[in-house]
Amino acid sequence: MFKYAIVKKVSKTFQYGLTSSKLGKPEYNKALIQHSNYVEALKQSGLKVRTLEIDNRFPDSTFVEDTAVINEDLAVIANLGADSRKGEEIEIKKVLDEFYDTIESIVKPGTLDGGDVLRVEDQYFIGISQRTNKAGALQLKELLGKYGYACSLVKLKKVLHLKTGIAYIGDNNLVISGEFIDNPLFHEYDLLKVDQDESYAANCIRVNDYVLVAQGYKKLAESISNLGYPLFKLDMSEFRKMDGGLSCLSLRF
Numbered sequence: 001m002f003k004y005a006i007v008k009k010v011s012k013t014f015q016y017g018l019t020s021s022k023l024g025k026p027e028y029n030k031a032l033i034q035h036s037n038y039v040e041a042l043k044q045s046g047l048k049v050r051t052l053e054i055d056n057r058f059p060d061s062t063f064v065e066d067t068a069v070i071n072e073d074l075a076v077i078a079n080l081g082a083d084s085r086k087g088e089e090i091e092i093k094k095v096l097d098e099f100y101d102t103i104e105s106i107v108k109p110g111t112l113d114g115g116d117v118l119r120v121e122d123q124y125f126i127g128i129s130q131r132t133n134k135a136g137a138l139q140l141k142e143l144l145g146k147y148g149y150a151c152s153l154v155k156l157k158k159v160l161h162l163k164t165g166i167a168y169i170g171d172n173n174l175v176i177s178g179e180f181i182d183n184p185l186f187h188e189y190d191l192l193k194v195d196q197d198e199s200y201a202a203n204c205i206r207v208n209d210y211v212l213v214a215q216g217y218k219k220l221a222e223s224i225s226n227l228g229y230p231l232f233k234l235d236m237s238e239f240r241k242m243d244g245g246l247s248c249l250s251l252r253f
């Protein structure tokens with residue numbers, strides 16, 4: 001069970017963030033509404049939400065998930081892979097200091113974005129991507145290993161982050177899309193395969209009893225619902241324009 005979430009208000013410079021989506025410029029006011037609906041869903045799922053103030057120096061800073069990897073034992077501060085995002089982690093470290101006795105950090109030459117780190121029970125998968133390099137992944141593997149977590153590295157081919165294409169929703173159920181479907185690393189799980197036309201929705205999150213899923217992706221919503229999970233369907237259009245999804249908008253612990 002999660003108790004807390006950390007989120008961060010959408011920067012006024014959001015439209016200048018990194019993206020490969022070609023979906024156009026995000027509408028700021030719409031993004032604010034979508035963000036506040038997201039926070040509301042986290043609260044309805046039972047979380048106390050800590051909302052960090054806006055920081056216009058960092059257009060992508062609302063995507064707090066990338067700044068750290070946290071679990072019940074420790075917090076690991078990321079060394080973000082994109083130059084324009086380096087420094088976002090400083091504020092997050094200060095906040096996590098209030099909650100954690102043990103805080104570690106990924107350091108140069110290692111880089112790592114939290115979006116590349118997927119936890120499945122006591123097993124972690126770490127994506128090697130444009131943002132996370134092997135040195136960063138191996139540092140994280142060593143840190144988590146001290147607490148008994150196993151780690152496997154997954155080389156990404158197309159997607160930005162590992163969790164762009166995979167989500168673990170509990171009870172052995174892995175939501176999986178695109179390049180990951182044929183990867184034998186994931187074949188021991190019960191796979192909910194996401195069709196190509198719904199691939200954006202693969203980035204969903206389990207929060208206590210609920211699954212939060214992007215609105216407008218009916219096939220996946222139905223498959224998850226058929227497994228018995230209650231859903232929150234959230235409009236994510238403006239975050240999608242900036243390559244962001246549901247997991248990216250919070251740190252949950």
Ligand code: CIR
Nearest residue numbers: 018063115161242243244248
């Ligand atoms: C970026 O490219 O860094 C942001 N525009 C999107 C980050 C999305 N984060 C995530 O998938 N964990």
